[in-house]
Amino acid sequence: MPFKVIVAGGGPVGLTAAHALHRANIPFTLLEMRDRPAIDAGSNLVLNSVGLRALSQLGLFDELCKVSSELKDMNRMDHNGNDIGDVNWFHYERENFGTWPRVISRRDLTHTLYNMLPEAAKASILCNKKVSNVESTDSGVRVHCADGSIHEGSIIVGADGAHSPTRRSMRTLAAEHKSSDVNEEQPFLTTFRCLWFRFPGQAVPDLTLGTTAECHGPGAATQLFVGETTAVTGVYERLPKPRRERIRFTKEDEEAMVAKWSHLPIARGKQSHLTLGQAYATCTDSGLVTLEEGVLKHWHWNSRIVLVGDAAHKYTPSLGSGCNHGIVDIMALANELHRLPAEPSESALASAFGKYQDTRRDSTTQGCKESGVATDAATWGSGVAKIVDRWVIANTMAQKWFANKGAEKTAATIVFDYIPGEERMIGKKTWVNAIPTRVEA
């Protein structure tokens, strides 16, 4: 069988993998359990300069701009609606890298990712394919789906989210083969849960497009993003105690959470603040989900299975990093795969996966930690967290220091080293890794 990649999961990271593999001329089949390529539900996402630069290299920036809006300002209040100091993260990002972060719905992101694929790559995306098990064979992997279909490939890339079935199969195979690289059964810890809901944008009359509003205080924090026609808010709440096992919530759980926090102001108003309860009364779409946190110890099993995105690392959303980091995973993995010969040996594949893991594990561990610290600070998890949130972050000198520190790391982000293109993100900071220049024929 010629070398072929199976991708499990067609979320934002899996669909980015489809672009990357197509551009690397690597044959693939992507298996997605939903009945269509675009995700209709879910909260909005912020794409920062890291994610936008990678997607720009794939030729998607202009299309993404059409369906996303710039984020410029961030208002912050406490639970009583008192101003606790605005922050300028987005201004620093623009100054350093020449672009505002952009907020986009999951639907528009996945729709654009899918639509911008050439027809040949679209034909490699199969919906209604729920991966149930991965078998290792002499020449690669045999992937079983719930509908009884079987898909053969040389390797499988697990992009199937935080509860990844590919990760489960990887663990079983590693244990069966007496490998020392066996992950924990429940690798992520959940300390917070998140209620997100969408409501009509006109319900937030005093908040201009491009402004984010946050409400911080003991036990819960909110984050509101206003788009052209709709607004989406997330409510992060600390659980009574951290849990490892998966928790599923009901509509009654959601309503009880709204009742508990309905008084929270989620956007500043000239006359009065908009409360969570008022906004939820006009809600058109919602969900209550756990916010797992953690980074896997082992990102691959020998030369057969490798994990990307939320399957490998899961962050709280406070810093808007999870998906952006997942996109960087794809750059790192695709670069390794592209360097391999057309028919790579098992040892070459295992070594490529090892290099991919080494490139990504430290920075995702750091990203996960920083996101957790941000959620803890916003929910005033301790006296120190409250002081940091209330007084340190509110200080403009401190903001500048944190922003510059973050910008050093951002500037060192890798690129797709086999995709030539033009630099679109130009600011004060110089990118350490330049986008390869196009060689004219």
Ligand SMILES: Cc1cc2nc3c(=O)[nH]c(=O)nc-3n(C[C@H](O)[C@H](O)[C@H](O)COP(=O)(O)OP(=O)(O)OC[C@H]3O[C@@H](n4cnc5c(N)ncnc54)[C@H](O)[C@@H]3O)c2cc1C
């Ligand atoms: C409230 C909230 C707000 C967030 N905000 C941001 C943000 O602003 N910025 C940011 O960068 N990140 C954000 N994140 C994180 C971001 O959503 C994730 O990091 C991102 O979605 C990960 O993408 P993924 O493709 O790895 O996984 P997922 O988005 O989970 O996609 C996995 C895909 O796999 C499919 N799948 C699952 N099981 C199977 C199976 N058995 N067979 C086949 N297919 C399967 C699913 O249907 C899905 O399409 C946020 C998360 C939450 C919860």
